[in-house]
Amino acid sequence: MTDLPVTYADVLDALPRVHGVLGPTLLRNWPGLSALLGCEFHLKHENHQPVGAFKVRGGINLVGTLSAEERAAGILGVSTGNHGQSLAFAAQHFGVKCTIVVPRGNNPDKNRAIQQLGAEMIEHGKDFDEAREFAATLQKERGFRYVHSANEPKLIAGVGTIAWEIFEKLPDPDVLLVPIGLGSGVCGACLVAKHRNPRTKVIGVQAVNASAVAESWRTGTLKTNDSVNTWAEGLATRVPAEMTLQIMRELMDDVILVSEEELRIAAARILEHTHNLAEGAGAATVAAAMQQRERFADQRVVAVLSGGNLDLVRLPEILQYVGK
Structure with a gap:
C-alpha cells in the first residue's frame, strides 16, 4: 500500500472537533427495508444533520x-x-x-x-x-x-467520523454502501473500515449517467465525462478528484452504478418505510441494495443516507412510485 494523504489517526483527531459541534446521527435497522431488501439493512441518517447532509x-x-x-x-x-x-x-x-x-x-x-x-x-x-x-x-x-x-485531507477525515460512529454501534457489518460524488464520504468510510473491521466490504455507489469516478476506479486510468445527466446533483461530477481517487484505488472494494429510475424508486421506498426524504445521492445506496438484492441476501448491510436536501420539484416523480 502506498502512503495515503489521510489516515485513521486523522479521523480520530477529527472526532472531538466534529462531536464538539455535531452529535452522532441515527443508525437504524428499518424492518420494512430489511424485508424488502432481503438482508439486515441499516440506514445511517446523515440527512438529520443541521444542514441536511454529511459534508x-x-x-x-x-x-x-x-x-x-x-x-x-x-x-x-x-x-x-x-x-x-x-x-x-x-x-x-x-x-x-x-x-x-x-x-x-x-x-x-x-x-x-x-x-x-x-x-x-x-x-x-x-x-x-x-x-x-x-x-x-x-x-x-x-x-x-x-x-x-x-x-482536502481535513474534509475526508471529518466525514470519516460517520463510519467511526457506525462501527461503534455495529462492529461487524458485512457491507458498507456509500454514495460517490467525488468520493470524500467513501474514502472516509474505507479508512475507518479497513482499521476497525477489514472483513467489511466498502462499496461506492454512483449514477450510470455520471460515472467518471467509477470508470476511473475500474480501469485504472483517468476517465472524464463531457456532460452528466442525472437528477442526483450530489452525484453529478464529470472529473474525478486526484486525492480521493487515490484512496479509493487503494481501499475501496467495489462500485455499483444505478440508473435514474432506480434512484427515484429508492427515494420512494425510503419515504414509504422511514418517512424520511432522501435526495438523489442519499437514495443511491438503497438503490444499489435493491439492484443487488441477491448479492447481499442475508448479510448485514449499512447504507449511508448522505443527504435529504431534495429539490422539491422532483417530489412528484418520486411519489409516483410510492405503493407500487
Whole structure:
C-alpha cells in the first residue's frame, strides 16, 4: 500500500472537533427495508444533520483547523449544494467569511440554505466543473483559502467520523454502501473500515449517467465525462478528484452504478418505510441494495443516507412510485 494523504489517526483527531459541534446521527435497522431488501439493512441518517447532509462534518473539521491567516482571508468553495452548506455552516460557527460558487440552475433550496447561513453565493457555469474553473480565477483575484470538495485531507477525515460512529454501534457489518460524488464520504468510510473491521466490504455507489469516478476506479486510468445527466446533483461530477481517487484505488472494494429510475424508486421506498426524504445521492445506496438484492441476501448491510436536501420539484416523480 502506498502512503495515503489521510489516515485513521486523522479521523480520530477529527472526532472531538466534529462531536464538539455535531452529535452522532441515527443508525437504524428499518424492518420494512430489511424485508424488502432481503438482508439486515441499516440506514445511517446523515440527512438529520443541521444542514441536511454529511459534508458538514468535513467543514467543521477543516474550518476548525484553519490558521489565523486563512481565517482572515476567508474561504471559497464550489458546490451543487451540500459542500457549500457545510462550509457556510462551519464558517458561521467559527466566524469566518465564506463565498460559495454554484452552477446556474442549481437546486434552489440548497442555494437558499447557503445564503441563509450567511455565505456570499455566486452563480456561474453550466455545471459543477465549469463553476469550479471560475472559482479558480476568483481565488487568484481575491486571495481566499480555496476549499476543494474532495482534495482536502481535513474534509475526508471529518466525514470519516460517520463510519467511526457506525462501527461503534455495529462492529461487524458485512457491507458498507456509500454514495460517490467525488468520493470524500467513501474514502472516509474505507479508512475507518479497513482499521476497525477489514472483513467489511466498502462499496461506492454512483449514477450510470455520471460515472467518471467509477470508470476511473475500474480501469485504472483517468476517465472524464463531457456532460452528466442525472437528477442526483450530489452525484453529478464529470472529473474525478486526484486525492480521493487515490484512496479509493487503494481501499475501496467495489462500485455499483444505478440508473435514474432506480434512484427515484429508492427515494420512494425510503419515504414509504422511514418517512424520511432522501435526495438523489442519499437514495443511491438503497438503490444499489435493491439492484443487488441477491448479492447481499442475508448479510448485514449499512447504507449511508448522505443527504435529504431534495429539490422539491422532483417530489412528484418520486411519489409516483410510492405503493407500487
